[in-house]
Structure formats: C-alpha cells, structure tokens
Amino acid sequence: MxxxxxxxxxxxxxxxxxxxxxxxxxxxxxxxxxxxxxxxxxxxxxxxxxxxxxxxxxxxxxxxxxxxxxxxxxxxxxAYVSVDSLAERNDVLKAALVAAIDGLDALPEAERSRGDDAINAYLRRQLDRELELTALPVFGDAPADLPLV
Incomplete structure (x- = not known):
C-alpha cells in the first residue's frame, strides 16, 4: 500500500x-x-x-x-511482523491476483463468473479497508462541523 x-x-x-x-x-x-x-x-x-x-x-x-x-x-x-514485511507480502499477493484476473478469460463461463464475483467482493472489502485509512480523525473537543481551514 x-x-x-x-x-x-x-x-x-x-x-x-x-x-x-x-x-x-x-x-x-x-x-x-x-x-x-x-x-x-x-x-x-x-x-x-x-x-x-x-x-x-x-x-x-x-x-x-x-x-x-x-x-x-x-x-x-x-515473531513480530513489520509493516514493511506485510507490505512486501501484499505486493506479491496483488501481483498473483493480477495473474489470476488475466487467466479468468480462459475459464468456462460459470467458473469465470464466480471468479469475477469473488474478485469484485475482495476489491470492495479492500476499498472499505483503505477508506478507513483516509478518514480524518477529530482530536479534542472541537465540533465535527468545524472547518479544517
């Protein structure tokens, strides 16, 4: 990431x-x-x-x-797993996902459709997780509608 x-x-x-x-x-x-x-x-x-x-x-x-x-x-x-190690593993897994996506067209229609559905569900979960990382925290007692600038 x-x-x-x-x-x-x-x-x-x-x-x-x-x-x-x-x-x-x-x-x-x-x-x-x-x-x-x-x-x-x-x-x-x-x-x-x-x-x-x-x-x-x-x-x-x-x-x-x-x-x-x-x-x-x-x-x-x-053993402690560092964020760098997790990120490297994530890069490898995402490359494997790209290869799997590339291979979907060679599959029979029903299997390809199930694969598409599973991949789309994963991508939705991934986006939801990444959205949590981009949410801005509110510190202190400031009201939530207070402008940041």
Whole structure:
C-alpha cells in the first residue's frame, strides 16, 4: 500500500521544511512550524520502531514473568511482523491476483463468473479497508462541523 505511513510523514516534513517554512513571514511563526516538524519526526520514529520495541519488550516480560513464577522457558512470543514485511507480502499477493484476473478469460463461463464475483467482493472489502485509512480523525473537543481551514 503506497504511500506508506512513513513515506507520508517524510513527505509532509519535506514540504514543511522546503516549501512552507521558508515562506513564513517572521521568525516566531517559523519557530512554531519547526516545532510541528519536530513532532512529525517524533511520530515518524515511533511508527518506524514501535512494533519492534513492543515485540522485544513483550518477549522480555514473558521470560521475566515465567522466571519469577519458577517456570522454565515459556516458549517465547510470536515473531513480530513489520509493516514493511506485510507490505512486501501484499505486493506479491496483488501481483498473483493480477495473474489470476488475466487467466479468468480462459475459464468456462460459470467458473469465470464466480471468479469475477469473488474478485469484485475482495476489491470492495479492500476499498472499505483503505477508506478507513483516509478518514480524518477529530482530536479534542472541537465540533465535527468545524472547518479544517
């Protein structure tokens, strides 16, 4: 799924640094915008590392709690799957879907129709999932009808 969250944050920071901050009218406003840029970088770092840090901490806690309870090796936590790994797997699966779509025309009509229906249902679910990613969150107590600009 492109762009990734990290790519979006990197682009946002780049636009702030190269296109917005240089055009701001005074140093006070520029300083405030630099704080926003620092927050973006902090979020970027958290998104990049949070899963790995939590997975390592969970494994450490499981081992510690087992030791405190007098148990031997608890078997460990499941391996952490990074967003990058999931995205790479998703790209491979989508390429396989394209190949399957290309092969539908060679199938008998009834089988092709069932395949079309299954693919269309998947695409609907995919769009619904991606729509959740594009929804704008509302933070704080601002009314929902408050304009964003």
């Amino acid at each position: 492109r762009p990734t969250t990290l790519e979006l944050l990197e682009e946002l920071d780049h636009v702030l640094e190269t296109q917005i901050v240089p055009l701001l009218p005074d140093e006070h406003v520029k300083a405030r915008m630099n704080v926003a840029s620092q927050i973006i970088r902090a979020v970027h770092n958290r998104v990049r590392l949070q899963g790995e840090v939590l997975a390592a901490d969970n494994a450490d806690l499981v081992a510690l709690l087992a030791r405190l309870a007098g148990q031997s090796d608890p078997g460990g936590e499941p």
